[in-house]
Amino acid sequence: MPKQIPDIVISRLPTYLRALLQMSQEGRQVTSSQELGERLGISAAQIRKDLSQFGEFGKQGTGYNIEFLANQVKEILNVNRVWDVAIVGAGDIGRALAGYNGFSERGFRIKMIFDNKPEKIGTSAGGFVIKDSKTMKEEILAAGIKMAMIAVPATHAQGVADQLVEAGVKAILSYAPVNLNVPAGVRVQNIDPSIHLQRMTYYLEQ
Amino acid sequence: MPKQIPDIVISRLPTYLRALLQMSQEGRQVTSSQELGERLGISAAQIRKDLSQFGEFGKQGTGYNIEFLANQVKEILNVNRVWDVAIVGAGDIGRALAGYNGFSERGFRIKMIFDNKPEKIGTSAGGFVIKDSKTMKEEILAAGIKMAMIAVPATHAQGVADQLVEAGVKAILSYAPVNLNVPAGVRVQNIDPSIHLQRMTYYLEQ
DNA sequence: TAGATTGTTAATCGATTAACAATC
DNA sequence: TAGATTGTTAATCGATTAACAATC
Numbered sequence: 001m002p003k004q005i006p007d008i009v010i011s012r013l014p015t016y017l018r019a020l021l022q023m024s025q026e027g028r029q030v031t032s033s034q035e036l037g038e039r040l041g042i043s044a045a046q047i048r049k050d051l052s053q054f055g056e057f058g059k060q061g062t063g064y065n066i067e068f069l070a071n072q073v074k075e076i077l078n079v080n081r082v083w084d085v086a087i088v089g090a091g092d093i094g095r096a097l098a099g100y101n102g103f104s105e106r107g108f109r110i111k112m113i114f115d116n117k118p119e120k121i122g123t124s125a126g127g128f129v130i131k132d133s134k135t136m137k138e139e140i141l142a143a144g145i146k147m148a149m150i151a152v153p154a155t156h157a158q159g160v161a162d163q164l165v166e167a168g169v170k171a172i173l174s175y176a177p178v179n180l181n182v183p184a185g186v187r188v189q190n191i192d193p194s195i196h197l198q199r200m201t202y203y204l205e206q
Numbered sequence: 207m208p209k210q211i212p213d214i215v216i217s218r219l220p221t222y223l224r225a226l227l228q229m230s231q232e233g234r235q236v237t238s239s240q241e242l243g244e245r246l247g248i249s250a251a252q253i254r255k256d257l258s259q260f261g262e263f264g265k266q267g268t269g270y271n272i273e274f275l276a277n278q279v280k281e282i283l284n285v286n287r288v289w290d291v292a293i294v295g296a297g298d299i300g301r302a303l304a305g306y307n308g309f310s311e312r313g314f315r316i317k318m319i320f321d322n323k324p325e326k327i328g329t330s331a332g333g334f335v336i337k338d339s340k341t342m343k344e345e346i347l348a349a350g351i352k353m354a355m356i357a358v359p360a361t362h363a364q365g366v367a368d369q370l371v372e373a374g375v376k377a378i379l380s381y382a383p384v385n386l387n388v389p390a391g392v393r394v395q396n397i398d399p400s401i402h403l404q405r406m407t408y409y410l411e412q
Numbered sequence: 413t414a415g416a417t418t419g420t421t422a423a424t425c426g427a428t429t430a431a432c433a434a435t436c
Numbered sequence: 437t438a439g440a441t442t443g444t445t446a447a448t449c450g451a452t453t454a455a456c457a458a459t460c
Contacts, residue, residue, distance in 0.1 A: 010408045010409075011405050013404070014401040015401060018385075018398075019385060076408065079407055083407060085403070093306075095298065096298035096299050100399075102383060102399075103400060107400075107404065108400065170410055170411075179224075187406040189406060191399065192224075193303065193306075193309075194309060195221060196379050196395040197291070197314055197353060199216060200379075201353075204352055204377060206284065
């Protein structure tokens with residue numbers, strides 16, 4: 001049985017990867033746990049500890065080769081490949097996601113977008129023709145898609161999630177401001193700007 | 207000196223509040239730590255422990271009055287008032303945010319939106335006239351705005367953050383996929399869909 | 413060699429859970 | 437009263453940090 005890695009460690013790896021790719025774009029070759037930690041506001045010890053869960057990627061006295069480490073982290077995260085992603089909901093958020101070109105360099109490719117509004121179906125969003133939600137399950141199944149983003153009104157989100165699960169989707173990123181219930185084995189992440197704002201108001205002066 | 211509350215506790219309160227408001231909309235009057243925990247996938251003990259940091263809000267044998275508890279949590283989080291928020295960047299994301307009507311019921315009001323593209327300035331987005339970024343600092347200062355959302359390209363995000371800090375902004379929600387450096391006393395939260403997706407790919411079968 | 417930085421161990425710190433008296 | 441559920445304490449569990457030998 002492989003060693004169980006804490007989820008909190010996994011959750012930090014994407015930010016490490018993002019910082020490494022940025023350094024790489026800046027033309028840098030080598031970094032250290034200390035430098036990376038300063039960029040991210042994390043202790044150097046924590047970065048070394050996190051990475052040590054997966055192997056030895058650095059050299060004493062020198063640090064880490066940025067490109068090598070980035071590739072290793074990609075491999076750990078399973079993003080040294082391209083994941084097809086479906087978008088459900090072609091409102092403002094769904095359309096913004098469909099048109100966002102930051103996904104391709106991070107391991108993701110939008111494959112299709114769905115909506116249930118007759119007047120939207122068949123029109124285009126971000127270069128995709130919006131498909132009918134009614135065909136969602138079969139299209140996602142046929143394409144073997146495992147990841148989806150939900151951008152429908154809160155009231156519809158659970159129903160959409162249920163259908164996605166039936167279609168074999170295993171990872172859902174939801175922009176709907178509700179808690180989704182999904183079976184074990186399906187992952188959900190939520191993005192709700194109000195939640196993020198409310199996490200900061202506590203600290204603001206009245 | 208007031209008791210120092212762990213940030214991880216604060217970060218859970220907005221999800222408690224969201225669930226409570228949802229229950230309230232469902233017409234429910236009373237709930238328990240157990241029921242709330244089941245909805246959120248959190249232990250009942252943790253919810254009681256978190257709430258106990260701020261006072262006693264429940265009744266033994268009965269549980270919590272939903273409306274009362276929601277109001278208490280709002281008060282704790284400082285969202286029993288309206289916070290004005292500025293949006294910087296009128297691309298797809300900025301426009302989606304400007305048009306999003308989920309903020310008002312959560313304690314926030316979009317007040318203005320900025321962009322630096324001459325062809326966008328003066329046009330409208332989500333009911334707002336897009337203002338020139340050049341006037342950002344003075345406008346935000348004059349309006350006394352303390353919260354902002356950044357929706358500009360990654361390359362511009364740090365520069366915008368610096369200006370917002372100068373303008374007196376104390377809480378920034380950034381959609382740009384970079385780490386922002388801000389002085390102590392300024393809070394930053396990041397939303398980057400690729401990061402969220404990458405937190406799930408680790409668990410997916412190849 | 414001297415200086416720097418890793419990977420790892422042990423110590424510390426903090427968060428979660430279990431359990432239960434209090435009490436509605 | 438009996439049953440339910442809180443608020444809180446103590447125990448457990450897990451995560452972070454400090455420190456350092458190894459070594460580039």
